[in-house]
Amino acid sequence: QITLKESGPTLVKPTQTLTLTCTFSGFSLSTLQVAVGWIRQPPGKALEWLTHIYGNDDKYYSLSLKSRLSITKDTSKNQVVLTMTNLDPMDTATYYCGHLTVPGYYYDSWGQGTLVTVSS
Amino acid sequence: DIQVTQSPSSLSASVGDRVTITCRASQSISTYLHWYQQKPGKAPNLLIYSASTLQSGVPSRFSGSGSGTDFTLTISSLQPEDFATYYCLQTYSSLMYTFGQGTKLEIK
Numbered sequence: 325q326i327t328l329k330e331s332g333p334t335l336v337k338p339t340q341t342l343t344l345t346c347t348f349s350g351f352s353l354s355t356l357q358v359a360v361g362w363i364r365q366p367p368g369k370a371l372e373w374l375t376h377i378y379g380n381d382d383k384y385y386s387l388s389l390k391s392r393l394s395i396t397k398d399t400s401k402n403q404v405v406l407t408m409t410n411l412d413p414m415d416t417a418t419y420y421c422g423h424l425t426v427p428g429y430y431y432d433s434w435g436q437g438t439l440v441t442v443s444s
Numbered sequence: 445d446i447q448v449t450q451s452p453s454s455l456s457a458s459v460g461d462r463v464t465i466t467c468r469a470s471q472s473i474s475t476y477l478h479w480y481q482q483k484p485g486k487a488p489n490l491l492i493y494s495a496s497t498l499q500s501g502v503p504s505r506f507s508g509s510g511s512g513t514d515f516t517l518t519i520s521s522l523q524p525e526d527f528a529t530y531y532c533l534q535t536y537s538s539l540m541y542t543f544g545q546g547t548k549l550e551i552k
Binding site: 361363370371372373384386387420425428429430431432434435436437 | 445476478480482486487488489490493494499531533535538539540541542543544545546
């Protein structure tokens with residue numbers, strides 16, 4: 325059974341850097357056939373894909389946020405870390421991590437999400 | 445970027461109705477289109493992947509079709525638990541995945 329769980333701060337000040345951790349179980353992020361990604365959802369709005377990382381360390385980023393995002397993995401800890409710089413109140417959202425299945429390239433398991441509020 | 449236009453943005457229907465939600469991609473995405481259901485305060489739940497394959501455990505009243513640029517999600521007979529928001533997701537372009545804007549399905 326695949327499980328994922330997001331963790332990190334719930335309140336961040338504008339211009340600060342956000343670091344979120346996705347801790348997962350039920351699979352190993354060590355091959356090209358699997359990836360872990362991040363998706364966010366501002367309150368009352370649609371889902372937005374941010375980034376994902378494959379087991380071979382290939383990384384992909386949203387074109388609109390690429391300059392502010394970084395994703396890394398720690399295979400030994402079964403963790404994926406998202407870093408987002410220069411936060412703005414518009415970055416207030418629930419942040420989800422998800423397991424991406426290859427082939428097919430769809431997120432079949434998601435964490436419960438963590439709400440991050442950007443406010444001074 | 446590949447744009448995905450989902451319609452309608454909201455829909456009112458009754459239990460037992462047949463409903464259809466559409467996603468249109470700005471270019472051909474083969475069958476790299478997936479459907480999710482999201483209930484308030486919960487993470488999205490995968491319903492259909494690769495345009496038409498029912499995810500394990502999802503009721504058979506859900507079905508998907510399409511390829512290329514036009515895709516549909518159909519619920520054959522609405523049940524009370526189906527009232528939720530539905531999203532499509534294209535994953536054809538590894539450089540940029542895109543969700544549709546969502547369809548909120550409400551009880552009439």
